[in-house]
Amino acid sequence: MSNKEILELKIMGKNISIACPPQDKAGLIEAAKLLNNQIESIPDKSNALILASLDLAFQNQIPQETENAHAVSKETEKNIQNLISKIERSLN
Numbered sequence: 001m002s003n004k005e006i007l008e009l010k011i012m013g014k015n016i017s018i019a020c021p022p023q024d025k026a027g028l029i030e031a032a033k034l035l036n037n038q039i040e041s042i043p044d045k046s047n048a049l050i051l052a053s054l055d056l057a058f059q060n061q062i063p064q065e066t067e068n069a070h071a072v073s074k075e076t077e078k079n080i081q082n083l084i085s086k087i088e089r090s091l092n
Contacts, residue, residue: 012039012049 004019009032020028038052039045 011035 003021005022005025007018007020007025007028009016009018009028011032018028035052035056038056039048042048042051044051
């Protein structure tokens with residue numbers, strides 16, 4: 001017995017049925033919403049699906065900044081504080 005479910009999605013106004021594992025269902029629904037939003041933003045509807053898919057694939061290749069992308073290590077933070085202290089002492 002397969003552990004897949006049939007998921008009904010609507011892309012560009014067309015109903016699409018796909019089989020997916022239950023744990024992927026929410027992600028696929030969100031992906032369909034994202035794709036539909038992208039399609040709606042493209043004026044050339046004759047190529048909208050291709051252009052939206054290409055754009056989303058391209059965006060997926062670009063590294064995304066995370067909240068910790070600019071975080072510094074404790075050692076670097078300590079070195080910066082020491083440097084600030086030295087500068088303050090030399091200015092006084």
